Structure formats: C-alpha cells, structure tokens
Amino acid sequence: MHKIEVDAKIDVLSLNKRYAKENREFFRKNNILVINVMGAIGSGKTLLIEKTIDSLGYKIGAILGDVVCKADYDRISKHKVKAKAINTGKECHLDAHLINHVIDEFDDVDILFIENVGNLICPVDFDLGEDIRVVMVSVTEGDDVVAKHPEIFRIADVIIINKVGLAKFVGANVEKMFNDAKDLNPKAKIIRMDLKEGIGFDEWLDLVNSYVSRHNREG
Amino acid sequence: MHEMSFAMALLENALRIGEEKKAKRISKIRIEIGELLLINPEQLRFCFEAVSKNTIAENAELEIEFTKARVKCSICGKEYDEIKNICECGGFIEVNGGKEMIIKKVEMEV
Numbered sequence: 096m097h098k099i100e101v102d103a104k105i106d107v108l109s110l111n112k113r114y115a116k117e118n119r120e121f122f123r124k125n126n127i128l129v130i131n132v133m134g135a136i137g138s139g140k141t142l143l144i145e146k147t148i149d150s151l152g153y154k155i156g157a158i159l160g161d162v163v164c165k166a167d168y169d170r171i172s173k174h175k176v177k178a179k180a181i182n183t184g185k186e187c188h189l190d191a192h193l194i195n196h197v198i199d200e201f202d203d204v205d206i207l208f209i210e211n212v213g214n215l216i217c218p219v220d221f222d223l224g225e226d227i228r229v230v231m232v233s234v235t236e237g238d239d240v241v242a243k244h245p246e247i248f249r250i251a252d253v254i255i256i257n258k259v260g261l262a263k264f265v266g267a268n269v270e271k272m273f274n275d276a277k278d279l280n281p282k283a284k285i286i287r288m289d290l291k292e293g294i295g296f297d298e299w300l301d302l303v304n305s306y307v308s309r310h311n312r313e314g
Numbered sequence: 315m316h317e318m319s320f321a322m323a324l325l326e327n328a329l330r331i332g333e334e335k336k337a338k339r340i341s342k343i344r345i346e347i348g349e350l351l352l353i354n355p356e357q358l359r360f361c362f363e364a365v366s367k368n369t370i371a372e373n374a375e376l377e378i379e380f381t382k383a384r385v386k387c388s389i390c391g392k393e394y395d396e397i398k399n400i401c402e403c404g405g406f407i408e409v410n411g412g413k414e415m416i417i418k419k420v421e422m423e424v
C-alpha cells in the first residue's frame with residue numbers, strides 16, 4: 096500500500112451553478128421575471144408576496160421554501176395563484192436543484208416569486224437562477240441586523256426595511272439600518288416599509304412594474 | 315447550517331475520485347474556500363467527520379486554504395486587499411470571486 100495525491104480541481108458548487116444556469120434559460124425562454132425573496136423569519140416575506148399578488152394584474156406564481164410545514168403555501172394559495180411548497184427538511188436554504196424540480200409547473204406565469212427559507216446567511220451562497228434578489232428585514236430584529244449580516248445585503252438588488260411603524264416601540268433606529276444598507280450596497284434600491292400600514296408599498300409596486308417593463312424590453 | 319450539504323458534496327466527490335483510483339483509504343482532502351463563502355471551517359470539519367463515518371474517507375484530514383476575493387473600483391480600476399464598497403475616487407467597487415469551494419487534491423492510500 097502506498098500514498099498518492101490526486102489532482103482534482105473540482106468546484107463543489109458546480110452542480111448548483113449548472114442547475115441555476117438551466118433554470119435561468121427556462122425562465123428566459125418563457126419570459127418569466129423571477130424574484131427571490133430572502134430574509135429573516137417573520138420579516139414579512141409572505142405578506143409582501145400576498146399583497147403584491149392582490150395589487151398587480153400580472154399572472155403570478157410562487158414557490159415557498161420552508162424547513163417543514165406548508166403554512167406559507169396555504170396563505171399564498173388563498174390568493175388563487177399557482178403555488179408550490181418546497182420543504183427543505185434539514186436544509187436552511189433553497190438550492191437551484193430544488194427549484195429545477197418544480198419550474199415546469201410555472202411556465203405560463205409573468206412573475207415567479209421564490210420565497211427562500213427564513214435565514215440571513217445560508218441562501219447567500221446559492222444562486223437559484225433568479226433575476227432580482229430582494230432581502231427583507233424588519234425593525235423588530237434589532238437595528239444592527241443589517242450590519243451583522245453584510246454578505247446578504249451586498250448581493251441584494253432590493254433591500255426592504257419592514258415594520259418601520261414599530262420602530263419607536265422596539266427602540267430601533269430606522270435611519271441607522273438604512274445607512275448601514277446603503278454603505279454595504281450603494282447600488283441597491285432601499286425601501287422603508289410597513290406592510291400593515293401601507294408605508295413604502297407603492298414604491299415597491301412601482302419597482303416591480305419597472306422590472307417587468309425592463310424584462311419585457313430586454314428579455 | 316449549510317456546512318452539512320457542503321460536507322456531503324465534498325465526501326461524494328472524494329469518494330468518486332477514490333473509487334476511480336481504487337483507493338483503500340482517503341487520508342487528506344485539500345480544499346480552497348473563498349473568503350466570502352459563508353462557511354465555518356470548524357463546522358465543516360465536524361460535519362465531514364459525521365458524514366464520512368464508515369466510508370474510506372473516515373478520519374480524513376480537511377486541509378483548508380482561504381482564497382481572496384477580487385476587489386476593484388469600477389471607475390478608476392484601483393484594487394483593494396479588503397472588501398470596500400466605495401473607492402477613494404467615489405466610484406462603486408466591484409467584488410468578484412471569493413465564493414468558491416474547490417477540491418484541489420485528494421491524498422489516498424492505494
């Protein structure tokens with residue numbers, strides 16, 4: 096018996112990259128705008144998708160990722176849109192392979208929302224083939240939540256700071272959160288929002304409409 | 315904790331290479347991890363130890379080297395060693411790479 100060293104040069108994430116590319120090709124072929132909504136547990140991801148479905152005239156579909164149970168799926172299904180729950184089991188994020196299994200069911204939608212598992216860390220490393228990455232946080236997570244999770248804010252196209260109406264009750268400084276987000280990612284669109292009070296929601300809808308127009312124009 | 319899925323992918327790849335070379339034991343896996351990949355090396359080692367039990371890669375050492383991201387101003391082209399968002403010239407800084415996990419070499423007994 097003797098020892099040998101074998102050159103490998105294997106990209107461990109290559110499988111995810113391959114599926115993400117395949118997903119992106121499928122979405123492009125079917126002219127679907129795909130929005131990956133990431134954020135902490137209870138930040139308001141599901142409510143954002145629910146209200147967007149009710150407010151826009153597009154044909155919308157949603158993939159809801161959760162570790163267990165189908166609570167988010169049940170909520171979205173009530174809005175009469177095509178929805179699919181993905182239970183990741185022990186995993187803390189969705190990956191491109193899981194998405195690849197279900198995309199065929201969404202070939203006729205205009206916008207596909209993918210609600211990622213509630214987590215500000217793990218989804219960062221997994222491209223799903225989406226066009227737009229939204230990261231949603233709420234003031235109740237503490238006003239240092241942005242500074243504590245730089246990587247996810249750095250990869251975001253849209254950063255939503257939700258529940259700003261509660262800031263005074265929980266002692267959170269919304270401007271600190273806004274400025275932390277701006278420092279980390281000067282290119283991202285940052286929205287101060289309170290979904291229950293309707294603050295910032297029109298700004299979000301305008302943004303989605305502009306993404307749809309750009310998507311239709313550029314393909 | 316997604317170290318578990320990375321540990322499983324590492325193991326699968328190492329075992330496949332081991333099988334190709336008819337290895338009796340895999341003793342070391344050398345990997346490069348990008349500094350921005352959200353992986354904790356200690357947790358990765360812990361997960362690898364768990365998933366490699368009762369395989370030829372049991373007790374294999376994970377030798378980890380971190381690689382830097384490329385940090386460069388999109389306007390003036392100045393490069394930085396550390397992650398920054400705005401350049402001295404006021405331009406946006408682009409951060410590329412630093413998110414890979416590459417298996418470089420697998421050491422085995424044949």
